[in-house]
Amino acid sequence: MLYDDPRLVALYDVLNPFSADTAFYLELAQSAGHIVDLGCGTGLLACELAKRGHRVTGIDPSPQMLRVARTRPEGDKVTWIEGDASALPFVGAADLLVMTGHVAQVFLDDAAFLSTLRAARRAIRPGGAIAFESRNPAARAWENWTRAGSSRRVEAPDGSTVEVWQERCAEPDPVSTGRAAFTTHYHFMPTPGAPEETLSATSELRFRTLDELARSLTDAGFAKIDWYGDWNRAPVSPASRELIAVAR
Template identity: 40%
Template sequence: MTDRLYSDPDLVQFYDIENEGGVDFDYCINFAKDAGSVLDLGCGTGQLATALARQRSVTGVDPAPAMLDIARRRAGGESVDWVEADARKVRLGRRFDLVLLTGHAFQVFLTSKDQEAVLGTIAAHLAPGGRFIFDTRNPAAEEWLEWTPERSERELEHPGLGTTKAWNDFRRDPASGIVTYSTYYEIPDGGRRMLSAESKIAFPTRENLEGMMEQSGLVVEEWLGSWRGGPFGPASPEIIPIGRLLEDVSKRFARHRA
């Protein structure tokens, strides 16, 4: 993990302030209601994993020690099995009723090879009858246009540091579609201390994802366009596939034909 936004404790301390549970959090809690076991890939600081662990077995996987340090100290964190690992390579030797990858974590995987590897990890950990769900921003919505200093400037209330000014900036490679965005925090600790990080994310299309799913042993049963539950459309802000193992669907179809 080389992205300082997730690996530097000075920056990670802002993660929960910037990413309080919202409609995605609520949707996943409800979606998991019938799951006895959950694998949270890219679990970050563990907000969702610890909430899910109140009623089921949960394993949270993340490659960033600084994020997992917060997750382990979180109230309820002792109920989760935390694993420091890369979602492209991790193999836990067990399967789960639900595998999820939220917070746009899928977008940190920049190449189709890496994206296919993550989908392979999802398939390798799904129990028979299990389901998966993850999110990625729809490139057609061009959300990166909002990540300018003028449009993104905000004030954060840090419990120890006080009011902190934050903003973003970006540049986009038109050939690859990869967006490099910068995050800045100006901290009022006597002077004006500056923290910053540069991150890269990919914006695969729905067509890109469809092409990788079957090869990875997965099939999508529903495409959402937002965490409010609406169906995907060309202008939707999100691409959210929900599905199962391809072999589960194939067996169901074979029984139906018989």
């Protein structure tokens, strides 16, 4: 798994800091009592929600990510569960369930995605909502998965410099299959205590259109869906980078 290596887990928050998406979900959650963060990662959003007085359950399949989450400020106020949507029947009714960080795209199989949405529907109390985002395939994000288009240098928590970039794999073809695979490279610059080293991990994502996402949400039992094309709640357009769903 990508985040089995503690060096990559340590980089996660550096590469995915508090940003406009975090602010969007915090605003959405203002009136929610119990919030479930499915695919919570290192717990940045979950702990911020707990800090603001919400009851929060964070669920993630990675024990390494949850290890970081538990040590965050406010981490002791969150209920952490190592698992996936199969844990939802045991967490209590939720006012809001979120899947952030493009978690929805990890489900390559449509049946598995629908099963997760149905589990979420059962876990959400009447009047509650699910919210998540998925990259808009019309924006063709995979075209920037090259070293020239995606490379950035960041400082790791230990002070070392790391260059990170993505390179798209030749197969599958995202236009015809709705899937795109890529390899993320982490090039650790040499330090007095460690040699130069590059770690690489390959991932695959599913790019669903708005119609495909809407059909899955409807089939899962959600009756009303609000769509946004960016974190400022602009309507979806062909140029939108995101497809953000808030469904009830």
